[in-house]
Amino acid sequence: MAAVQLLQKAGKTRLQFGAPLNCGLNLLAQDGAAYRLESINGGIYCDRLLGKTLTAQRSADDLQLRIDGTPLPLLLHSLPAPASALQGNWRLLAGTSGASRPAALTLKIAATPLAPGAAVATLRYGSPRDCQIEARYAGMRDTTVVLSLSVNDAGYCGRLSDGQAELQPQQDGNVSLQIFDRLGTRADSGTLQRIP
Structure with a gap:
Protein backbone atom coordinates (compact mmCIF):
# COMPACT_ATOMS: atom_id res chain seq x y z
CA MET A 1 0.00 0.00 0.00
CA ALA A 2 1.24 3.47 -0.83
CA ALA A 3 0.01 6.96 -0.04
CA VAL A 4 -1.66 8.52 -3.09
CA GLN A 5 -2.39 12.16 -3.79
CA LEU A 6 -4.47 13.65 -6.58
CA LEU A 7 -3.03 17.11 -7.20
CA GLN A 8 -4.28 19.97 -9.34
CA LYS A 9 -1.94 22.86 -10.00
CA ALA A 10 -1.63 25.43 -12.79
CA GLY A 11 -4.34 23.70 -14.84
CA LYS A 12 -2.62 20.30 -14.68
CA THR A 13 -3.79 17.23 -12.80
CA ARG A 14 -1.31 14.75 -11.38
CA LEU A 15 -1.58 11.42 -9.55
CA GLN A 16 1.35 11.08 -7.12
CA PHE A 17 2.24 7.76 -5.43
CA GLY A 18 4.29 7.82 -2.21
CA ALA A 19 6.75 5.28 -0.81
CA PRO A 20 7.53 2.59 -1.75
CA LEU A 21 6.30 3.37 -5.32
CA ASN A 22 7.63 6.96 -5.46
CA CYS A 23 6.37 8.00 -8.88
CA GLY A 24 3.85 10.29 -10.50
CA LEU A 25 1.60 10.46 -13.54
CA ASN A 26 0.11 13.39 -15.42
CA LEU A 27 -3.57 13.00 -16.22
CA LEU A 28 -4.61 14.16 -19.70
CA ALA A 29 -8.37 14.79 -19.92
CA GLN A 30 -10.36 12.67 -22.39
CA ASP A 31 -14.10 12.15 -22.86
CA GLY A 32 -16.28 12.33 -19.73
CA ALA A 33 -14.49 11.57 -16.46
CA ALA A 34 -11.65 9.70 -18.18
CA TYR A 35 -7.96 10.59 -18.22
CA ARG A 36 -5.01 9.20 -20.16
CA LEU A 37 -1.99 8.44 -17.93
CA GLU A 38 1.38 9.95 -18.88
CA SER A 39 4.56 9.49 -16.81
CA ILE A 40 6.31 12.53 -15.40
CA ASN A 41 9.19 10.99 -13.48
CA GLY A 42 9.41 7.30 -14.23
CA GLY A 43 9.26 4.58 -11.66
CA ILE A 44 8.49 0.96 -12.48
CA TYR A 45 4.91 1.10 -11.20
CA CYS A 46 4.00 4.27 -13.09
CA ASP A 47 5.75 3.12 -16.27
CA ARG A 48 3.41 0.09 -16.36
CA LEU A 49 0.43 2.45 -16.35
CA LEU A 50 1.54 4.61 -19.30
CA GLY A 51 -1.14 5.12 -21.94
CA LYS A 52 -3.88 3.48 -19.85
CA THR A 53 -7.15 5.19 -19.03
CA LEU A 54 -8.04 6.35 -15.53
CA THR A 55 -11.67 6.99 -14.57
CA ALA A 56 -12.92 8.55 -11.35
CA GLN A 57 -16.22 7.95 -9.56
CA ARG A 58 -17.25 10.23 -6.68
CA SER A 59 -19.23 9.00 -3.68
CA ALA A 60 -19.82 11.67 -0.98
CA ASP A 61 -16.32 12.86 0.03
CA ASP A 62 -14.54 9.82 -1.45
CA LEU A 63 -13.18 9.18 -4.93
CA GLN A 64 -12.80 5.64 -6.37
CA LEU A 65 -10.26 5.34 -9.18
CA ARG A 66 -10.16 2.70 -11.94
CA ILE A 67 -7.46 2.02 -14.51
CA ASP A 68 -8.76 0.41 -17.70
CA GLY A 69 -11.84 -0.65 -15.69
CA THR A 70 -9.89 -2.28 -12.84
CA PRO A 71 -10.33 -0.58 -9.44
CA LEU A 72 -7.18 0.72 -7.81
CA PRO A 73 -6.88 -0.73 -4.29
CA LEU A 74 -7.37 2.69 -2.72
CA LEU A 75 -9.95 5.27 -1.96
CA LEU A 76 -9.03 8.94 -2.08
CA HIS A 77 -10.53 11.19 0.56
CA SER A 78 -11.00 14.88 -0.09
CA LEU A 79 -10.68 15.83 3.57
CA PRO A 80 -8.07 14.63 6.08
Whole structure:
Protein backbone atom coordinates (compact mmCIF):
# COMPACT_ATOMS: atom_id res chain seq x y z
CA MET A 1 0.00 0.00 0.00
CA ALA A 2 1.24 3.47 -0.83
CA ALA A 3 0.01 6.96 -0.04
CA VAL A 4 -1.66 8.52 -3.09
CA GLN A 5 -2.39 12.16 -3.79
CA LEU A 6 -4.47 13.65 -6.58
CA LEU A 7 -3.03 17.11 -7.20
CA GLN A 8 -4.28 19.97 -9.34
CA LYS A 9 -1.94 22.86 -10.00
CA ALA A 10 -1.63 25.43 -12.79
CA GLY A 11 -4.34 23.70 -14.84
CA LYS A 12 -2.62 20.30 -14.68
CA THR A 13 -3.79 17.23 -12.80
CA ARG A 14 -1.31 14.75 -11.38
CA LEU A 15 -1.58 11.42 -9.55
CA GLN A 16 1.35 11.08 -7.12
CA PHE A 17 2.24 7.76 -5.43
CA GLY A 18 4.29 7.82 -2.21
CA ALA A 19 6.75 5.28 -0.81
CA PRO A 20 7.53 2.59 -1.75
CA LEU A 21 6.30 3.37 -5.32
CA ASN A 22 7.63 6.96 -5.46
CA CYS A 23 6.37 8.00 -8.88
CA GLY A 24 3.85 10.29 -10.50
CA LEU A 25 1.60 10.46 -13.54
CA ASN A 26 0.11 13.39 -15.42
CA LEU A 27 -3.57 13.00 -16.22
CA LEU A 28 -4.61 14.16 -19.70
CA ALA A 29 -8.37 14.79 -19.92
CA GLN A 30 -10.36 12.67 -22.39
CA ASP A 31 -14.10 12.15 -22.86
CA GLY A 32 -16.28 12.33 -19.73
CA ALA A 33 -14.49 11.57 -16.46
CA ALA A 34 -11.65 9.70 -18.18
CA TYR A 35 -7.96 10.59 -18.22
CA ARG A 36 -5.01 9.20 -20.16
CA LEU A 37 -1.99 8.44 -17.93
CA GLU A 38 1.38 9.95 -18.88
CA SER A 39 4.56 9.49 -16.81
CA ILE A 40 6.31 12.53 -15.40
CA ASN A 41 9.19 10.99 -13.48
CA GLY A 42 9.41 7.30 -14.23
CA GLY A 43 9.26 4.58 -11.66
CA ILE A 44 8.49 0.96 -12.48
CA TYR A 45 4.91 1.10 -11.20
CA CYS A 46 4.00 4.27 -13.09
CA ASP A 47 5.75 3.12 -16.27
CA ARG A 48 3.41 0.09 -16.36
CA LEU A 49 0.43 2.45 -16.35
CA LEU A 50 1.54 4.61 -19.30
CA GLY A 51 -1.14 5.12 -21.94
CA LYS A 52 -3.88 3.48 -19.85
CA THR A 53 -7.15 5.19 -19.03
CA LEU A 54 -8.04 6.35 -15.53
CA THR A 55 -11.67 6.99 -14.57
CA ALA A 56 -12.92 8.55 -11.35
CA GLN A 57 -16.22 7.95 -9.56
CA ARG A 58 -17.25 10.23 -6.68
CA SER A 59 -19.23 9.00 -3.68
CA ALA A 60 -19.82 11.67 -0.98
CA ASP A 61 -16.32 12.86 0.03
CA ASP A 62 -14.54 9.82 -1.45
CA LEU A 63 -13.18 9.18 -4.93
CA GLN A 64 -12.80 5.64 -6.37
CA LEU A 65 -10.26 5.34 -9.18
CA ARG A 66 -10.16 2.70 -11.94
CA ILE A 67 -7.46 2.02 -14.51
CA ASP A 68 -8.76 0.41 -17.70
CA GLY A 69 -11.84 -0.65 -15.69
CA THR A 70 -9.89 -2.28 -12.84
CA PRO A 71 -10.33 -0.58 -9.44
CA LEU A 72 -7.18 0.72 -7.81
CA PRO A 73 -6.88 -0.73 -4.29
CA LEU A 74 -7.37 2.69 -2.72
CA LEU A 75 -9.95 5.27 -1.96
CA LEU A 76 -9.03 8.94 -2.08
CA HIS A 77 -10.53 11.19 0.56
CA SER A 78 -11.00 14.88 -0.09
CA LEU A 79 -10.68 15.83 3.57
CA PRO A 80 -8.07 14.63 6.08
CA ALA A 81 -9.40 12.27 8.72
CA PRO A 82 -9.06 13.23 12.39
CA ALA A 83 -5.93 12.29 14.29
CA SER A 84 -5.47 8.59 15.01
CA ALA A 85 -6.96 7.16 18.21
CA LEU A 86 -3.52 5.57 18.60
CA GLN A 87 -1.79 8.94 19.12
CA GLY A 88 0.66 8.94 22.00
CA ASN A 89 3.74 6.99 23.04
CA TRP A 90 4.12 3.22 22.79
CA ARG A 91 6.82 0.68 23.65
CA LEU A 92 7.44 -2.85 22.47
CA LEU A 93 6.49 -5.36 25.17
CA ALA A 94 7.46 -8.53 23.42
CA GLY A 95 8.45 -9.22 19.88
CA THR A 96 10.59 -10.99 17.36
CA SER A 97 13.30 -9.39 15.33
CA GLY A 98 15.65 -12.22 14.49
CA ALA A 99 18.39 -10.49 16.49
CA SER A 100 20.41 -12.37 19.10
CA ARG A 101 19.97 -9.39 21.44
CA PRO A 102 16.53 -7.74 21.44
CA ALA A 103 16.46 -3.99 20.85
CA ALA A 104 14.19 -1.59 22.69
CA LEU A 105 11.60 -0.03 20.38
CA THR A 106 9.35 2.96 21.02
CA LEU A 107 6.76 4.46 18.73
CA LYS A 108 5.50 8.03 18.98
CA ILE A 109 2.27 8.79 17.10
CA ALA A 110 1.58 12.50 16.68
CA ALA A 111 -1.81 14.19 17.02
CA THR A 112 -1.75 14.89 13.28
CA PRO A 113 -4.82 14.56 11.01
CA LEU A 114 -4.57 11.36 8.98
CA ALA A 115 -3.98 12.35 5.37
CA PRO A 116 -2.07 10.35 2.74
CA GLY A 117 1.64 11.08 3.03
CA ALA A 118 1.36 13.00 6.33
CA ALA A 119 4.22 12.38 8.78
CA VAL A 120 2.40 10.87 11.76
CA ALA A 121 4.87 8.70 13.65
CA THR A 122 8.49 8.04 14.61
CA LEU A 123 9.90 4.59 15.34
CA ARG A 124 12.95 4.72 17.61
CA TYR A 125 15.21 1.73 18.26
CA GLY A 126 17.44 1.59 21.32
CA SER A 127 20.74 -0.25 21.72
CA PRO A 128 22.17 -2.13 19.88
CA ARG A 129 20.39 -0.67 16.80
CA ASP A 130 20.33 3.01 17.87
CA CYS A 131 18.36 4.55 15.01
CA GLN A 132 15.01 6.13 14.25
CA ILE A 133 12.81 6.36 11.19
CA GLU A 134 9.86 8.58 10.29
CA ALA A 135 6.56 6.98 9.26
CA ARG A 136 3.91 8.53 7.01
CA TYR A 137 0.23 7.65 6.85
CA ALA A 138 -0.48 5.38 3.87
CA GLY A 139 -4.04 4.31 4.65
CA MET A 140 -6.24 1.77 6.41
CA ARG A 141 -6.74 -1.92 5.73
CA ASP A 142 -9.89 -2.85 7.67
CA THR A 143 -8.94 -1.69 11.21
CA THR A 144 -5.18 -1.79 10.56
CA VAL A 145 -3.30 1.50 10.21
CA VAL A 146 -0.68 1.24 7.43
CA LEU A 147 2.36 3.53 7.56
CA SER A 148 5.05 3.92 4.91
CA LEU A 149 8.57 4.26 6.31
CA SER A 150 10.80 7.09 5.10
CA VAL A 151 14.33 6.75 3.79
CA ASN A 152 17.04 6.47 6.45
CA ASP A 153 20.54 5.16 5.84
CA ALA A 154 21.60 4.94 9.50
CA GLY A 155 22.41 1.36 10.46
CA TYR A 156 19.48 -0.99 10.98
CA CYS A 157 16.92 1.65 9.95
CA GLY A 158 18.49 1.66 6.47
CA ARG A 159 17.09 -1.84 6.03
CA LEU A 160 13.60 -0.51 6.78
CA SER A 161 13.75 2.45 4.35
CA ASP A 162 10.74 2.50 2.00
CA GLY A 163 9.20 -0.32 4.03
CA GLN A 164 5.89 -0.38 5.90
CA ALA A 165 4.61 -0.64 9.44
CA GLU A 166 1.17 -2.02 10.28
CA LEU A 167 -0.62 -1.21 13.54
CA GLN A 168 -3.58 -3.40 14.55
CA PRO A 169 -5.47 -2.30 17.71
CA GLN A 170 -6.25 -5.17 20.09
CA GLN A 171 -9.22 -5.56 22.46
CA ASP A 172 -6.96 -5.30 25.53
CA GLY A 173 -5.84 -1.78 24.53
CA ASN A 174 -2.46 -2.90 23.21
CA VAL A 175 -1.45 -2.74 19.55
CA SER A 176 -0.01 -5.48 17.35
CA LEU A 177 2.93 -4.14 15.31
CA GLN A 178 4.45 -5.59 12.14
CA ILE A 179 7.32 -3.93 10.29
CA PHE A 180 8.23 -4.92 6.73
CA ASP A 181 11.30 -3.96 4.70
CA ARG A 182 11.03 -2.55 1.15
CA LEU A 183 10.81 -6.09 -0.28
CA GLY A 184 7.85 -6.98 1.94
CA THR A 185 9.87 -9.26 4.25
CA ARG A 186 8.82 -8.99 7.89
CA ALA A 187 11.66 -7.35 9.80
CA ASP A 188 10.07 -6.96 13.25
CA SER A 189 6.79 -7.74 14.97
CA GLY A 190 5.39 -7.65 18.46
CA THR A 191 2.96 -6.10 20.90
CA LEU A 192 3.02 -2.40 21.76
CA GLN A 193 1.81 -1.01 25.10
CA ARG A 194 0.86 2.63 25.65
CA ILE A 195 3.24 4.54 27.94
CA PRO A 196 2.60 7.88 29.68
